[in-house]
């Protein structure tokens with residue numbers, strides 16, 4: 001086995017392949033006082049944990065089922081299927097007595113300590129040392145020890161797997177070894193919104209390919225070294241310092257992000273891009289596409305700048321094949337420099353910096369799921385959110401400073417990114433979707449009007465509101481077996 005051959009039985013399935021899901025629960029837990037009992041129970045959980053091999057088999061079964069149904073002219077029936085993964089916070093590892101330094105300070109300090117620097121709203125109090133408390137839901141202000149992910153084809157499937165998991169940890173019994181802090185329940189949106197997040201845009205289109213895993217990447221899909229996602233693999237530059245049990249694990253970032261959908265829609269309605277050929281509705285739709293970098297269908301504005309192209313959106317050989325180098329796109333003609341997808345993955349932009357800088361360390365694998373109900377007629381007509389909905393954002397990477405936090409802090413929240421050396425160029429502004437400003441009056445974005453690259457648009461509301469989160473570590477199966485779990 002060469003050093004960069006992975007054993008897919010060793011890696012949890014959500015990281016490289018993703019657990020197939022219609023419904024997903026994130027059970028955020030604390031370990032009880034009987035730590036040995038918890039670690040013994042982990043031994044019983046191991047057979048339930050979905051490996052990468054199994055996740056691949058599940059995806060292959062779904063594809064075969066879909067193909068067979070299509071050949072018979074039928075709608076495929078959902079296959080009954082489930083998946084389980086587990087990850088731990090630093091406090092959780094310490095509670096289990098696993099104290100070796102994994103060499104990631106953000107992980108060790110936890111997300112709450114990082115919230116101010118991420119730009120999350122909150123309050124500071126205390127003198128002379130001021131303490132920042134993010135405006136998160138109470139559940140996330142306590143220290144949580146880990147998260148169990150249960151994915152499945154339906155609520156019933158997930159509920160029955162959950163019962164099995166709860167029985168393993170005696171949840172609800174006097175000798176429970178784990179207690180639930182909060183469960184976040186997500187589900188894929190209904191009908192033709194399947195795969196779309198709550199603002200209405202198709203999600204999950206662009207992911208990096210991982211060497212030795214995604215061996216035939218689609219055009220435009222970069223391949224990254226395994227160590228960008230997995231610890232102690234090629235290009236994990238902290239590899240040598242990490243303990244051996246960290247190998248083939250990955251840091252899981254969880255963010256509980258609320259979305260103000262009616263308010264976002266009202267903003268689009270009130271600020272249509274004014275071109276003589278566009279109706280106000282089309283102008284609003286174009287504005288939305290230019291803020292996101294893709295149309296709701298998923299078609300990239302870099303290739304389809306003025307009109308949606310659903311065929312392009314659905315074609316994996318074309319829908320990622322762009323790098324913001326189209327004519328005049330250096331100034332954001334096709335895609336504003338601060339569009340969400342361009343901030344999150346600037347593609348060729350980094351090659352143009354005064355000195356080219358590598359993009360690879362900043363790639364992440366995203367695995368989120370929407371939560372909450374569809375917008376009600378009352379919310380739509382009032383333009384005001386009254387029901388909680390949003391995205392349970394999850395991503396994997398081998399280094400939190402280079403991955404999620406870099407994208408959020410250094411790109412999304414920074415108006416000067418991506419900088420341009422060829423003028424006249426605008427200051428790109430904030431990522432309208434996730435960019436967080438310390439002072440909301442300063443949240444602007446440039447070049448939303450394709451004919452005016454330096455014109456700015458004020459973004460009055462942060463439509464994505466963080467209400468909690470944590471940095472977790474998703475260990476390999478061998479680590480779970482030999483370091484985390486105890487024989488009964």
Ligand code: HEM
Nearest residue numbers: 197201202203204205206257341344345391407408434464
């Ligand atoms: C509620 C919050 C969010 C929404 C509604 C959202 C929505 C989307 C959508 C619709 C896409 C395009 C589909 C795709 O390329 O897969 C996308 C891409 C992406 N998002 Fe987000 N996102 C959110 C939060 C975040 C966060 C917190 C980050 C990281 C800090 C992030 C990073 C990315 C990246 C890296 C891409 C891929 C860009 C590319 O490769 O072209 N997103 N997002």
